[in-house]
Amino acid sequence: MIEARNIRKVFKDVVAVDGINIYVKKGEILGILGPNGAGKTTAISMIATLLLPDGGDILLQERSILKEPKLMRRILGLVPQDVALYLDLSGRENLEFFGRVYGLSGKALEMRIKKVLEIVGLNGKNREIVKNYSGGMKRRLNIGVALLHDPEILIMDEPTVGIDPQSRNHILETVKGLNEEGKTVIYTSHYMEEVDYLCDRIYIMDYGKIIAEGSPDELKAMISREDVLELKATLFSQEFIEDIRKISGVKHILHDDSTLTLNVEKGKNILSDVFNVAQKYHTTLISVNVKVPTLEDVFLSLTGRGLRD
Numbered sequence: 001m002i003e004a005r006n007i008r009k010v011f012k013d014v015v016a017v018d019g020i021n022i023y024v025k026k027g028e029i030l031g032i033l034g035p036n037g038a039g040k041t042t043a044i045s046m047i048a049t050l051l052l053p054d055g056g057d058i059l060l061q062e063r064s065i066l067k068e069p070k071l072m073r074r075i076l077g078l079v080p081q082d083v084a085l086y087l088d089l090s091g092r093e094n095l096e097f098f099g100r101v102y103g104l105s106g107k108a109l110e111m112r113i114k115k116v117l118e119i120v121g122l123n124g125k126n127r128e129i130v131k132n133y134s135g136g137m138k139r140r141l142n143i144g145v146a147l148l149h150d151p152e153i154l155i156m157d158e159p160t161v162g163i164d165p166q167s168r169n170h171i172l173e174t175v176k177g178l179n180e181e182g183k184t185v186i187y188t189s190h191y192m193e194e195v196d197y198l199c200d201r202i203y204i205m206d207y208g209k210i211i212a213e214g215s216p217d218e219l220k221a222m223i224s225r226e227d228v229l230e231l232k233a234t235l236f237s238q239e240f241i242e243d244i245r246k247i248s249g250v251k252h253i254l255h256d257d258s259t260l261t262l263n264v265e266k267g268k269n270i271l272s273d274v275f276n277v278a279q280k281y282h283t284t285l286i287s288v289n290v291k292v293p294t295l296e297d298v299f300l301s302l303t304g305r306g307l308r309d
């Protein structure tokens with residue numbers, strides 16, 4: 001349906017998107033996963049025709065949207081990262097305003113507003129001014145605005161950042177529901193749990209490049225030659241972590257003060273080495289677990305860094 005070929009965008013001396021290929025199939029939820037600054041927003045802004053690439057082409061059903069941006073704009077709903085709403089208007093008034101911008105009016109507009117309020121679960125609050133909405137409600141209304149003209153494709157840029165868990169779940173379920181009704185979705189996030197849960201296919205981005213592509217299971221299978229071990233303690237010292245890093249078979253480490261995640265060569269038993277290090281630094285291990293790999297472990301394996309470093 002959509003095919004971005006070798007697209008590139010440079011801002012002064014920053015190569016935000018470095019010659020990537022992305023395709024989107026009709027009816028799928030496509031995830032773009034990557035840490036802050038990876039280039040996700042820049043990539044989808046080009047697909048959404050908000051930014052012109054410095055190189056490459058973007059095709060919608062074989063026709064270049066660089067030459068014919070209207071083709072894309074007609075069928076696209078974009079949910080930007082920053083909430084774009086009128087705070088002094090009610091939820092309903094915002095929908096009325098943006099609906100008119102999309103060219104809707106009269107009964108058609110009224111019906112779409114009713115439908116959209118149902119989808120985003122804001123029926124009960126539609127006459128309240130948006131200033132009084134919680135962060136999650138504002139995000140949901142923002143999604144509602146993007147749905148007003150009943151777009152075929154929905155592009156969502158990190159729609160759950162900084163909101164409460166209940167609204168987050170509501171948004172994830174809304175995306176699933178919209179997809180089941182036939183909408184194609186492009187969803188960017190740096191939360192691996194979200195893309196794992198939602199997406200049929202995922203591109204992992206880092207420093208403007210795509211470093212892996214596949215279904216969540218395919219991506220996890222990429223590290224099937226590694227075991228993931230998780231150690232917990234009250235506090236891990238830097239010296240402890242450095243000694244663990246030196247154990248033969250340890251490929252990557254992700255850590256905070258109390259949890260160490262190790263990607264270890266498959267089948268390599270490093271437990272006695274781990275316990276020796278623990279003894280050396282008088283560190284009491286609260287737990288040692290073999291983990292089922294997550295997309296975070298895939299990213300760690302590919303880059304040596306965590307998604308949220």
Ligand SMILES: Nc1ncnc2c1ncn2[C@@H]1O[C@H](COP(=O)(O)OP(=O)(O)OP(=O)(O)O)[C@@H](O)[C@H]1O
Binds near residue numbers: 011014041
């Ligand atoms: N308008 C701009 N001017 C200059 N640099 C920019 C601009 N937009 C993005 N960048 C830079 O391009 C790189 C990619 O940014 P982008 O916003 O696309 O990443 P992202 O993966 O969406 O991350 P985030 O979640 O933080 O938005 C970053 O280094 C960013 O600082």
